[in-house]
Amino acid sequence: MQANMKPFEWMVKPTPQKEWIERRGILLWLAFFFIELGAGAFFVGTIFKSIEAMLVGWLVCGVIGGGIHILYLGHPFRFWRMVSRPGSSWISRGLIFVSLFLIFGLIQMIMVQAGGASPVVMVLADLFAFLTIVYGGFAMNFVNGIALWNTALLPIIYGVSGIWGGAGLALGIALASGEVSTLGPSLEEWIRLLLVAYAFLLAVYLVSVRYTNPTGRLSVQSIIFGRFKALMWLVVVLLGLALPMTIVVISFNTGIENMPAGALYLSIFCELLGDLTLRYLILKGGLYSPLIPSSAYSPSSAF
Amino acid sequence: MRLGMVIDRKRCIGCYSCQISCKAAHALPPDVFFGRVLVSETGTYPTVTKQILPVLCNHCKEAACVKVCPTGATQKREDGIVYVNSEECVGCRYCIVACPYQMRTYNSDGNKEYWPGQGLTELERVGREILYPLEPNTVIKCNFCMEKLDEGLRKGLKIGIDREATPTCVNACPVKARTFGDLDDPNSNVSKLIKERKGYPLHSELGTEPSVYYLD
Secondary structure, three states, rough: OOOOOOOOOOHHHEEEOOOOOOOOOOHHHHHHHHHHHHHHHHHHHHHOOHHHHHHHHHHHHHHHHHHHHHHOOOOOOHHHHOOOOOOOOOHHHHHHHHHHHHHHHHHHHHHEEEEEEEEHHHHHHHHHHHHHHHHHHHHHHHOOOOOOOOOOOOHHHHHOOOOHHHHHHHHHHHHOOOOOHHHHHHHHHHHHHHHHHHHHHHHHHHHHHHOOHHHHHHHHHHHHHOOOHHHHHHHHHHHHHHHHHHHHHHHHOOOHHHOOOOHHHHHHHHHHHHHHHHHHHHHHOOOOOOOOOHHOOOOOOOO | OOOOEEEEOOOOOOOOOHHHHHHHOOOOOOOOOOOEEEEEEOOOOOOOEEEEEEEOOOOOOHHHHHHOOOOOOEOOOOOOOEEEOOOOOOOOHHHHOOOOOOOOEEEEOOOOOOOOOOOOOOHHHHHHHHOOOOOOOOOOOOOOOOHHHHHHOOOOOOOOHHHHOOOOHHHOOOOEEOOOEEEEOOOOOOHHHHHHOOOOOOOHHHHHOOOEEEOO
């Protein structure tokens, strides 16, 4: 029960989800982002045979993401108990996916370094990397009390954004290690396709939630026209989508190897910032329907 | 057996007896309530209606909190009571997020006192250490006073009839707005009330099948 809420509000007004975004909940937002970003970078790294991207992705997922997630827990030393309910809990499944990804990912990297990569291990590592990318979306999608989350599009968006972010991170690593001329063009093609898919899915997601119920409509309104509109339009749309798209169009004409490294770094940074901000808005914009049946309140008076 | 509660909103006078008695019985820290009385108004002038809605955990038959719990700390008993085994709770708060009724609380500070800066009073200390110890950094919620019900059953008492085998909030209600009993028994008080007066649960559209019904 939310302590700082006036008693009547929650009965007649849609009320925001707080546990996964306010106070220590901030940690969970960051944990989901880094876990999915790292798994995405590893996934892309195996496809483009970049051991650096695989290693960085593995570390971002396991050390930063996993570490933050464990810090978020009320009893971090009990985290091992979380594998006990994979039959019904997405958090349980997620921990299993992350653990198996880290195990097979480490084996794969060791085998690649030793010169004896196994396709079976690679497929398993990639499979669990992909499941790691999407499980956060499924965990949120399962919550049917929050219309903004309870849509099948959410895991798909998280899947695309995880791979897109991972491809961006892999491109950044290729730039830093001087491999942009070999890996850059193919990575850039991936980023181009994923960027368009991400923008399209985001638009479809917001429009579809808008028509689910009055609470879903309010969530979308608060993100697009309400108190989060500055973050949505300036950070997610302008910096996170428009700017990378502009740089992609320019590099499409000039060739990525002829692009200034600064512009590419800026594009990657803005892409990741936009993705992180969108995840914040999805967590922050989640609303519960009021307890009194919806016919008894006027959605327009809720905010 | 599926234990459930019926709350008659026509009888309820919004006196908060249920809320306060629950808080006292469980020695709950500041800002934590297992049950609350929500009072508000709906409609616009001149057709405004005062609404009183006592709320508590709905002990849903298809409880989202039980499904999402990754450790199995949130469990459902054979009699339908949903409770949290705090020794197994890892504090991930997925259950709080998944509950569409927002009836769960994260107990972040077990030593939070009612008089800030002055430490726990003797009464608070006895309440938290002996009467109803709550483990910090775990999720807590209403459990239909299951310890009391179990003790009553051991004494051979009837649930929902004898006061010692009935939840505190039901006993405390001065206007008998709350009725407690077995929803699976068609002859129980709760089943008859629901049938005769068309009792309804909250958010039935979500498929959670709550065990708390309301009468208008």
